[in-house]
Amino acid sequence: MPADLGPEKARKPRADAERNRQKLLNAARAAFTAQGGLVSMEEVARTAGVGIGTLYRHFPTRDGLLVEVYRGEIARLCQEAELLAATKTPLEALRAWLLLFVDHLADNIVLGDAVKATAGESKADATAQLLTALDILMDNPIAVGAMPDPGVESLDLLRALYGVATASPSSNWVGAARRMVDILIAGMDSRETSPNSA
Known part of the structure; x- marks a missing residue:
């Protein structure tokens, strides 16, 4: 041979x-x-x-398979954050990623809830990864002066969008969540001085 x-x-x-x-x-x-x-x-x-x-x-095990699938989805979102940060202006990258997060919820909210029920620690790890990616996307527009420091945490944004997704069984929540992205961006992009910043 x-x-x-x-x-x-x-x-x-x-x-x-x-x-x-x-x-x-x-x-x-x-x-x-x-x-x-x-x-x-x-x-x-x-x-x-x-x-x-x-x-x-x-x-x-089924739980192991479930967690691996969810980890793959989170890894994809984090990779998208890096790509957007490298190819779009900081504020555009932040908005685009939040819209991707809405799409992620639309596709994976049942999956995420299942992971939380069977492997809560893995869900917590995934949330930490998302927050790290989002922290960078929020810091970039502040650093270049495209957005004032809004005084909110990345987790606040994820909670707001997740809240819209779970507040109603209506299939219309995706549109509402996408509108919420623009509301959040507009609020953070306000050039007015916050009462707490004085």
């Missing part, structure tokens, strides 16, 4: 395994987003087109 076939053969299982893992995460994300944490592992494997043994090799 030629010597150069050995490494190639060794690489193929890893590539196949990574493809299967991604299929499972994609299938699980769709299922968890629609149904929360009660989706069966069998359903995820069937949707991904892999055997149940393959699923359990990658994700031994």
Whole structure:
């Protein structure tokens, strides 16, 4: 057997395994987003087109799979924050990311609630990552003079948008949350001196 076939053969299982893992995460994300944490592992494997043994090799527990899917969504949001900060003006980047957060809630609010119910520590870690990303996006417009220091915390913004998302079962909340982004930006962008800043 030629010597150069050995490494190639060794690489193929890893590539196949990574493809299967991604299929499972994609299938699980769709299922968890629609149904929360009660989706069966069998359903995820069937949707991904892999055997149940393959699923359990990658994700031994449903909670572990649930957390991994949610971590992927949070990582994507944090990456978007970096990209926006590098390609848009500071105030535009902040607004664009808050709108992405609204979209994230629309797609993943059921998933996030399921993670909180089954693995609260992971949800807390995810929130900390989001706050770190948002802190930078809030600091940038202040640093360049595009926005005065609004005297609010990043968590205040996330809570405001999450509150709109959960205040009513109406499907219209996404539009309301997107309008809230503009209200928040307008309020923070006010050039008037706050009574507390004197």
